[in-house]
Amino acid sequence: MNGFEYLEEELQEMREEGVFRTLVPLESEQSAKVVINGKEVIQLSSNNYLGFAAHPRMKLAAVKAVEQFGAGTGSVRTIAGTFTMHEEFEQKLASFKHTEATLVFQSGFTANQAVLASLLTKEDVVISDELNHASIIDGIRLTKAARNIYKHVDMESLEQALRDTQNYRKRLVVTDGVFSMDGNIAPLPEIVALCEKYDAIIMVDDAHASGVLGRNGRGTVDHFDLNGRVHIQVGTLSKAIGVLGGYVASTQSVRDYLIHKGRPFLFTTSQPPAVTAACSEAIDILLEEPERIERLWENTKYFKAGLNKLGFDTGKSDTPITPVVVGDGAKAHQLSDKLLEYGVFAQGIAFPTVQKGKARVRTIVTADHTKELLDEALAAFEKAGKELRIIS
Numbered sequence: 001m002n003g004f005e006y007l008e009e010e011l012q013e014m015r016e017e018g019v020f021r022t023l024v025p026l027e028s029e030q031s032a033k034v035v036i037n038g039k040e041v042i043q044l045s046s047n048n049y050l051g052f053a054a055h056p057r058m059k060l061a062a063v064k065a066v067e068q069f070g071a072g073t074g075s076v077r078t079i080a081g082t083f084t085m086h087e088e089f090e091q092k093l094a095s096f097k098h099t100e101a102t103l104v105f106q107s108g109f110t111a112n113q114a115v116l117a118s119l120l121t122k123e124d125v126v127i128s129d130e131l132n133h134a135s136i137i138d139g140i141r142l143t144k145a146a147r148n149i150y151k152h153v154d155m156e157s158l159e160q161a162l163r164d165t166q167n168y169r170k171r172l173v174v175t176d177g178v179f180s181m182d183g184n185i186a187p188l189p190e191i192v193a194l195c196e197k198y199d200a201i202i203m204v205d206d207a208h209a210s211g212v213l214g215r216n217g218r219g220t221v222d223h224f225d226l227n228g229r230v231h232i233q234v235g236t237l238s239k240a241i242g243v244l245g246g247y248v249a250s251t252q253s254v255r256d257y258l259i260h261k262g263r264p265f266l267f268t269t270s271q272p273p274a275v276t277a278a279c280s281e282a283i284d285i286l287l288e289e290p291e292r293i294e295r296l297w298e299n300t301k302y303f304k305a306g307l308n309k310l311g312f313d314t315g316k317s318d319t320p321i322t323p324v325v326v327g328d329g330a331k332a333h334q335l336s337d338k339l340l341e342y343g344v345f346a347q348g349i350a351f352p353t354v355q356k357g358k359a360r361v362r363t364i365v366t367a368d369h370t371k372e373l374l375d376e377a378l379a380a381f382e383k384a385g386k387e388l389r390i391i392s
């Protein structure tokens with residue numbers, strides 16, 4: 001069909017630059033090893049930190065929920081789509097997070113949009129780290145509040161922003177807890193101290209910290225012992241928790257307000273029973289099997305040390321997110337392609353997801369990777385890295 005020639009032109013440019021990508025379908029469940037193109041390969045690209053995506057207890061919880069409550073909910077939460085399990089899960093999450101209340105959304109992406117678009121008015125200002133996740137950036141695009149961007153994890157720049165905005169009614173400072181592309185942790189104690197000094201609200205997006213950092217995976221706020229001092233925590237159920245969804249953990253009044261004004265809550269059908277039941281099971285497993293988190297961190301240290309020993313640049317990560325920075329976008333994709341040939345699935349990530357010149361292959365090990373698998377993966381990195389002259 002004609003009419004989309006302008007799109008085709010841009011796509012052609014992407015092909016010429018070597019950054020045009022096709023999707024990579026998995027032919028197996030999400031696990032430490034997956035099947036791609038009929039071949040079993042080591043998975044290093046998922047956010048399935050704890051191996052929950054296909055954990056037997058999670059599958060069973062989902063199946064039981066389908067049998068008892070069906071496949072879908074038939075309505076948005078505010079009309080006829082709230083089941084008892086939704087509310088029970090939110091209470092369980094609130095007690096897990098040590099907050100007054102939580103509210104679950106269809107994704108972390110929409111949870112951020114709901115908070116940022118609804119809690120602020122044009123008398124307010126939102127102050128945001130320049131490398132915050134796209135869902136925060138898009139949420140900020142929807143707010144009527146003024147915007148102020150501070151330099152990445154730069155506390156002088158944040159303080160300047162707080163000083164410059166003292167005439168607004170409310171200031172909301174928002175940061176990723178763990179930055180998703182570099183894997184560095186936000187300096188939350190300093191951010192909290194500044195927000196307390198300048199009387200600002202703090203919002204932390206803990207997507208990559210949920211299930212990974214803090215006691216039993218409670219997140220960065222717990223990791224830094226800041227319980228009760230961060231106003232709004234956003235978490236995801238889509239990464240370490242292994243299923244799908246997002247949530248806001250805050251006060252009862254924030255929950256009540258979002259139920260009335262959060263458009264991504266009001267106008268989308270609620271989570272299917274299988275999703276909610278499996279998420280709820282995940283919280284139980286986190287409480288009962290904290291050794292999974294220990295294994296995740298052991299594997300992370302082992303794999304990172306192996307990459308560094310080979311001479312790869314893994315940036316400034318202090319979490320399981322381990323970028324292998326190569327610079328050029330096309331090169332990142334070449335490395336990824338070669339790795340797949342050698343039995344390792346690790347995706348290349350280039351502009352616009354990361355800055356130009358900072359393209360990388362991004363890896364995340366999981367609790368389910370054995371030392372043998374990690375050694376195999378390191379051998380593939382060595383071979384591919386030498387062939388592409390990324391290491392010598």
Ligand SMILES: *Cc1c(COP(=O)(O)O)cnc(C)c1O
Nearest residue numbers: 107108109133180207236238245
């Ligand atoms: C992945 C991610 C999200 C989105 O979470 P989903 O549940 O996958 O929509 C939000 N914020 C950050 C920082 C993320 O890394």
